[in-house]
Amino acid sequence: MAVTPALTVLILGAGVVAGAFGATLGLGGGIFLVPFLNLVVGLPITVAAAISLTTVIATSSSVSAARAGHRLINLRLGMALEVATAAGSLGGGITAQLLSEDTIRRLFAVMMGIIALLMLRTLNQRVAIPGTAVDPGVLGGRFDDPQNGGVVAYRVKRLPLALLMSFIAGNVSSLLGIGGGVIKVPVLNAWCGVPLRAAAATSAFMIGVTATAGAIIYYGNGQLIPALAAAAVLGVQAGSWLGLRIGERASNKVLKMVMAAVMLVVAAIMAVRGQR
Amino acid sequence: MNGHAAQDAKLERVIRTILKIGVAASGAFLAVGLVWSLTATGSATAAMLMTIGLMILMATPISRVAASVVEYTVQRDWPFVLLTSIVLLEIVASVIAALVFHRRL
Numbered sequence: 001m002a003v004t005p006a007l008t009v010l011i012l013g014a015g016v017v018a019g020a021f022g023a024t025l026g027l028g029g030g031i032f033l034v035p036f037l038n039l040v041v042g043l044p045i046t047v048a049a050a051i052s053l054t055t056v057i058a059t060s061s062s063v064s065a066a067r068a069g070h071r072l073i074n075l076r077l078g079m080a081l082e083v084a085t086a087a088g089s090l091g092g093g094i095t096a097q098l099l100s101e102d103t104i105r106r107l108f109a110v111m112m113g114i115i116a117l118l119m120l121r122t123l124n125q126r127v128a129i130p131g132t133a134v135d136p137g138v139l140g141g142r143f144d145d146p147q148n149g150g151v152v153a154y155r156v157k158r159l160p161l162a163l164l165m166s167f168i169a170g171n172v173s174s175l176l177g178i179g180g181g182v183i184k185v186p187v188l189n190a191w192c193g194v195p196l197r198a199a200a201a202t203s204a205f206m207i208g209v210t211a212t213a214g215a216i217i218y219y220g221n222g223q224l225i226p227a228l229a230a231a232a233v234l235g236v237q238a239g240s241w242l243g244l245r246i247g248e249r250a251s252n253k254v255l256k257m258v259m260a261a262v263m264l265v266v267a268a269i270m271a272v273r274g275q276r
Numbered sequence: 277m278n279g280h281a282a283q284d285a286k287l288e289r290v291i292r293t294i295l296k297i298g299v300a301a302s303g304a305f306l307a308v309g310l311v312w313s314l315t316a317t318g319s320a321t322a323a324m325l326m327t328i329g330l331m332i333l334m335a336t337p338i339s340r341v342a343a344s345v346v347e348y349t350v351q352r353d354w355p356f357v358l359l360t361s362i363v364l365l366e367i368v369a370s371v372i373a374a375l376v377f378h379r380r381l
Contacts, residue, residue: 057337208336211337212367215334221377226326230313233302234310
């Protein structure tokens with residue numbers, strides 16, 4: 001496909017919209033960008049995933065640069081789990097070269113459906129906060145929580161489970177071009193004892209390395225088109241910036257319900273396209 | 277544990293600096309390259325600027341892993357030297373995989 005200025009501007013705009021929704025919903029832009037690039041623009045799914053991965057890297061770096069220094073990112077846990085996410089990502093990048101377009105699109109549809117259902121399930125979620133008198137150990141952490149008026153300390157439980165889910169998240173990330181936080185964060189929070197905000201910050205920190213391992217493989221295989229990636233990265237960066245500002249005012253519950261419905265429809269379209 | 281906390285805080289500042297520089301530099305190359313490519317279609321310079329921007333983008337997380345290897349080595353925290361080194365090796369492995377697939381085409 002020829003890279004025209006019109007196409008570049010279209011992808012820039014799509015990046016803004018995907019970034020804004022991604023930041024508002026805490027999902028990242030990839031889950032919206034990949035279907036758009038594949039179904040609307042008509043790019044092969046591997047090319048769409050490659051572009052999306054570069055936006056994941058950019059989002060991870062900029063979000064983590066802003067958060068670092070507030071102890072919310074658990075560096076040691078992140079570094080340990082990155083061993084698993086990068087390995088998964090390496091596997092996913094290789095798998096993407098071997099699977100057919102239809103198969104990857106169907107996998108994406110399944111993942112998108114799961115994410116939409118997860119989003120509906122957590123509509124009224126109140127986050128459980130652990131106590132403060134905990135020895136965090138080597139991998140645990142402590143951070144200041146203004147909402148709770150104190151320091152939150154936590155220990156990491158079930159590390160093997162966290163490693164396994166990180167491996168799967170890395171795999172899905174580079175195969176489908178999404179961050180993979182949607183897989184790690186709920187598990188780290190629900191089963192591994194990591195408070196939601198710390199889990200989300202640590203996951204966002206990790207996905208830069210995860211996505212890089214995958215993006216390199218796409219780049220080497222000529223599936224990363226620089227002009228389109230540049231447009232998407234800049235668009236998503238601008239969109240996330242907007243989303244974080246607008247998101248405060250938007251009604252999260254209604255937005256989540258609408259977006260979940262949209263995602264289920266898009267997932268169905270992708271699944272049907274995959275059948276041809 | 278307190279000594280670790282202070283050193284971890286230092287590593288966090290180093291990482292923040294690396295990420296900030298990486299985001300700013302890659303953003304600048306990508307933005308200039310993109311605007312250039314829109315005004316002069318097919319410009320080789322524009323394509324080069326955007327490729328450099330993407331290279332910096334991908335080098336940023338790799339750099340912060342490398343910085344972590346160095347910092348944990350200074351701390352003599354060998355388990356974390358090992359973990360962060362494995363992550364670097366996995367990135368090297370993906371470069372090798374990229375070359376393998378490149379040659380197959």
